[in-house]
Amino acid sequence: DTEVTQTPKHLVMGMTNKKSLKCEQHMGHRAMYWYKQKAKKPPELMFVYSYEKLSINESVPSRFSPECPNSSLLNLHLHALQPEDSALYLCASSQRQRGGMGLAGARDTQYFGPGTRLTVL
């Protein structure tokens, strides 16, 4: 099973609201990712969590706050967003193995969730 779930599917929020996006996977993957995707563009990486620790922050504004409560869950807390933050937010996960070469291929393949369509008014 290569399922990553995301809730909600759609979210409309005002610029003063606080909301959260949720991502969940039960594949035993140890790396989880947040991407932002604008229409007709490829996904842009925002954050990477590896073994529940933040390993990459692609200079994302502080109004986006990621959280990884455990190895299966990834949240993205939103506060004081701007209209230009309206986009599709995708979560992904992949297996990771600490150190060494390990097996190639499957361990680094990223599997994506269905996304949350966010509209900021």
Next chain:
Amino acid sequence: AQTVTQSQPEMSVQEAETVTLSCTYDTSESDYYLFWYKQPPSRQMILVIRQEAYKQQNATENRFSVNFQKAAKSFSLKISDSQLGDAAMYFCAALNFGNEKLTFGTGTRLTIIP
């Protein structure tokens, strides 16, 4: 730095015909992976096929196959017997081994003509 280039913004093919989507990449690493993802209007990014750079044999998944030319840094996707459900945006992507950052191309929108 790693770059991925898809030079065909849009492609179309008759149903049941074969179509090839182009992708070139550039990396200084010797060990890396290449992927094709499909994103239909439903939005979900779906893995179509994966190629490991150290493997000379081209990957295949049912009607999908790749032509991996390592020296030319080319990674094209061939879709045989095209079906209406193949209509989507197709993204080529590359990942250096041990890295966490997947680099995407700009995508090719594929239309299937009934």
